[in-house]
Amino acid sequence: MFSRNPFKSQTIGSRLLTWFLLLALVPLISVIYFYHTISEESLTREIRRGLLAVGNSKVHEIESLAQKIKKDMSFLSHSKDTISHLENIDGVFREYGPGSPEYQNIDKQIRPNWEYFIRNYGYYDLLLISDSGDIVFSIEKESDFGTNLYNGPHKDSNLANVFRRIKSSNEIGISDYLFYAPSNNPALFVMAPVFSQGNFAGAIAIQADLEIFIKLLVIIRDWVKPERR
Numbered sequence: 001m002f003s004r005n006p007f008k009s010q011t012i013g014s015r016l017l018t019w020f021l022l023l024a025l026v027p028l029i030s031v032i033y034f035y036h037t038i039s040e041e042s043l044t045r046e047i048r049r050g051l052l053a054v055g056n057s058k059v060h061e062i063e064s065l066a067q068k069i070k071k072d073m074s075f076l077s078h079s080k081d082t083i084s085h086l087e088n089i090d091g092v093f094r095e096y097g098p099g100s101p102e103y104q105n106i107d108k109q110i111r112p113n114w115e116y117f118i119r120n121y122g123y124y125d126l127l128l129i130s131d132s133g134d135i136v137f138s139i140e141k142e143s144d145f146g147t148n149l150y151n152g153p154h155k156d157s158n159l160a161n162v163f164r165r166i167k168s169s170n171e172i173g174i175s176d177y178l179f180y181a182p183s184n185n186p187a188l189f190v191m192a193p194v195f196s197q198g199n200f201a202g203a204i205a206i207q208a209d210l211e212i213f214i215k216l217l218v219i220i221r222d223w224v225k226p227e228r229r
Contacts, residue, residue, distance in 0.1 A: 077192035
């Protein structure tokens with residue numbers, strides 16, 4: 001049978017050696033645990049700092065993209081070309097209509113500049129809107145072109161909502177990202193009021209290209225990407 005006390009058969013020297021080893025291991029284990037705890041806490045702090053840095057970086061990317069769009073709109077709304085183009089094409093639109101030779105003539109004059117802008121800056125469409133809510137110019141000329149944002153078929157759209165808002169606030173506005181029937185896709189509009197001699201003359205709006213949303217989604221995806229297993 002096995003002895004109930006394993007130390008009983010040991011000599012005094014063996015017992016002393018065993019207890020010496022046990023006593024020596026206690027502080028060693030304590031030191032190892034202490035440094036493990038310190039290392040774990042340090043690692044946790046570093047991870048938190050890293051996550052915060054990554055988070056701030058992604059927020060900065062999104063803010064930079066938003067600021068870029070706002071900067072573009074601010075520049076356009078104060079441009080003399082924008083003011084003159086809006087006033088001229090609005091006058092022809094009211095007097096002759098969008099299907100008239102007079103309208104087509106002025107459309108051909110101003111279209112190249114606006115096409116260059118949206119292609120170069122990566123936007124989908126650009127709209128000029130009169131003070132009364134008529135969409136008097138459009139690059140894409142979808143079904144919203146020529147309609148009125150107060151009483152037309154798209155009066156309840158996100159485009160119409162942001163137009164009413166910027167006319168009231170006199171500030172750059174961003175619409176909700178919602179389905180927009182003329183484009184048959186979700187759309188977001190950034191719009192700025194245009195003033196002529198201190199009076200509200202209308203608005204200029206850009207419809208953001210899908211690539212901008214993909215860029216935002218990539219930023220967010222990379223931010224919250226799950227751990228690979």
